[in-house]
Amino acid sequence: MAKNESLAVLHATLDFRRIIDVPGYDKIKLDDATRFIATMNYGYAGTRELNEALASRFMVIEMPSISSDNLKKLLQREFPNLKNTYLEQFTGLFQDLQKKNENSEISTKSVDLRGLIGSIHLMNKGLEANKALQMGITNKSFDDFERVLIDDVIHMRIPLKLERGEIFTD
Known part of the structure; x- marks a missing residue:
């Protein structure tokens, strides 16, 4: 800064x-x-x-949050072997976290697109989905109560024991 x-x-x-x-x-x-x-x-x-x-010396361009459709396109481009089911679930997960933040239920720390993409990369390398999402999203918050809320959102969409073969086509 x-x-x-x-x-x-x-x-x-x-x-x-x-x-x-x-x-x-x-x-x-x-x-x-x-x-x-x-x-x-x-x-x-x-x-x-x-x-x-x-x-006063700048012009301001307000950038909206990424739309569901654009997030799907981004994830498809980054992970062409991602199964449609989990393309939908990861997109929905990110949208759910955005809504929680907009409603002031969680901070912006876990609404982290880089964290989601990094988590999916870890899954593609073989790390279990729950552990990857914990590292890339949940652990971005340092508040224990907030972590529980974030984990609840994740577990509503992503099974606890989800392996690479269930997420990717190859």
Whole structure:
């Protein structure tokens, strides 16, 4: 997370002045084609509110959460050997976790697409589904009560003893 002092340097860079002032050196004028793109996962650990001066120098593009159809396409592309049954179940699992988060029942920590994909990769390598999901999703939360809720959501869709051969076609 950037410190306020470093963010303040960006003010002159991002507004009409378009310069970078290097103390003890000189002012560097930016080329007209220079663009800055910043990303922020609002509400995510490690992020904080931008101050008004910095926020006013950006245009904001609100990105929606991944849709069920797009998540299925992503999982199919990443795991072409994933059986349809479990394509549906993993997609549903992620959507269920998103709903729990939207209803403030769980934090964003376990609504982790990289964690889900990593878990499925572990399953494809032979790790039992329950253990893989625990490592990739459940254990992202450090609150015991929240872990129980997450495990309940997982167990509603994924059997406790699920092996690789049941999940993948080859």
